[in-house]
Amino acid sequence: MTERPGPSAAMSRPVVRRLRLARRIVIGSFAVAVVMIPVFNAASAVSVAANGHRSREVAVLGFLLSVLLGWQCLRMVHHRLRLRAARSESAFWSSLGLLLAVAACMDLEFLTLMTGGLWWSVAVLVAPRRRxxxxxxxxxxxxxxxxxxxxxxxxxxxxxxxxxxxxxxPIMLLANHAVLLLWDVANEAHAAREAQARLAVSEERLRFARDLHDLLGHSLSGVALKSELAARLVRRDPERAVAEMAEVQQVAREALREVRAVVSGYREVDLPAELAGIRAVLSAGGTRCTVTGVDADVTPEQGTTLAWVVREGATNVLRHSSARRCDITLVREERAVVAEIFNDGVRRGTEGVRYGNGLTGLTERVAAAGGTLSARPVPDGFLLRAVLPADPANPHPGRPRAEVDGSGVAA
Structure with missing residues (x-):
């Protein structure tokens, strides 16, 4: 059975996908501005060559240098997004040299001055303030x-x-700074969410370790003392040594029982809490999630099984699909409790479902509860459906329980 994904693991794929898209948008926004550099200088080259201020060769050289200047500006943006300060330094100085060379080739043209303004609006986001x-x-x-x-x-x-x-x-600087600020905020939010997820995992581990220490510390100390006492009494007072070992056995059994109770408590899954958590995780990952029937009347055992079903369904949505919508529906029918998890992230033309460890283990878990599990593509997406018997005493939802008369024979 697939383990429950932590917030970090569950959200990493969709969040990373959105961050990559945001990065492309940021670079594209800067690229639109930077593309104006060679465009401006192409017009300047035509102007200075036509007016005779520079030869045609010098004007063409200035245009080619402006293309390199635009490329260096994009490098500055790229290294700024990747937080590579050393490479940003290299791109800054090389682009400044190219800017001065372009200005020398194009002379004092209006569009050349505009090129300088474009370069400045990018460089000020990378270089130190004093410089x-x-x-x-x-x-x-x-x-x-x-x-x-x-x-x-x-x-x-x-x-x-x-x-x-x-x-x-400054107008171009404001536009560039706004786009870059959005990128920084998105990265910081992602880092904060990852840190919060790691902190939650660490706190849970500490809680589990504290519970085990409190539970076993006293019992194991008693076992150690009594077994040591029994070892000293084995020759001098065998009967008392046997009594002490019997008490050791009793303490060990009691400790084992308590450990099993604690582990069982950790394994229990609360269905409403699971649904709320899954909805929050899917929403954070960019998938609109709706839950229907959260108040369905189910037994604790059915709730635990259904919680595993929706958990596995949400895990598959996060890991294996690009769904924009996920609908979780719980319905209690006359003879069955039905859970359906639908998502629209499956491409058309997908045929068949290959059961991995997650679905295989889930199928076995549902079968152990007397139910059935199906997973298949549907016209608009993918549907995971679990059916449990409404009456745990009747493991076949579609078959009524046999009536038994007073003689004990099924009617």
């Missing part, structure tokens, strides 16, 4: 230094171009 403060001052001053070398100057036009770039860069 970015120095680089920001450098980038703000360089256009004016170049402007001072022009023979013909238009101060107002230059101010407008420079001002648009200065406004443009």
């Amino acid at each position: 970015m403060a120095v680089v920001s001052v450098l980038l703000l001053a360089l256009p004016w230094v170049r402007y001072a070398t022009f023979d013909e100057r238009d101060f107002w036009l230059m101010s407008v171009i420079w001002g648009i770039t200065v406004v443009w860069a």
Whole structure:
């Protein structure tokens, strides 16, 4: 039988899947912004070549360098998401060098300034603040230094171009920072959930260890003392030694009985609590879960068996499907108690069900309770169905109990 998945194991697959999707969305958002770098510089290359400010070869070189610049910006984002500081440093300095080379090739073009703003909106998320403060001052001053070398100057036009770039860069920074912040929050939430799951497991282990210590500590101490006493009395007072060993045997049997009672208590499963936990785990994993019939009238033995059924069904949904919806239904009929776990995560065209250890063990458990278990694909998904006899004394739900007359013969 499949062991009960802890929160971490149960949620890892869907959560990791969503985190991968979030990561692709984040990189895609940055990629859309970064793609504008070669687009801007393609237009700048055409402009500087047409105006004769640079030769065609230099303009093409500037465009090719802008493609590399865009790639380095994506590397910075990638390493920032993976928290690789050393590689982020390498990407930062190489991209800064490429930016200055592109600016040298394209001269003081409006779209070249916009490229600098795009690079800054990405680099400020990676580099230390003091370094970015120095680089920001450098980038703000360089256009004016170049402007001072022009023979013909238009101060107002230059101010407008420079001002648009200065406004443009923080806007892109806010957009990039918002996307990156969502990524960080998702990762922190996932880490917190994993830590909470590990803490819950540790607390349960400590509780179990404490219970066993309290239970067996006194009994084993008594066994040790009495057996030691019996060993000393075996020659001097055999009858008393026999009495002491009989008491050792009695204490050992009592300890064994208590251990079995404790272990049985740990093995018991509460159906309503199991349903609530499964609904929470599935919802956290991105699967919408609805539970119907949680108040169904079942015996404690039936509740334990049904709890194992829904547990195994939820485990299979989490591990082996990409379900978006899971419906758990408990129905008490006239002669049977029925539990159905449906999910829509099975692809169409799937035929047959291969029973693993989980379903095989569950089938045996349900059969031991006098019921039947079936697992099969249905038109809209997959259905796990367990049927238990409503009357535990009648292990065949579809067959009435034989009436017995006064002579003891079945009627």
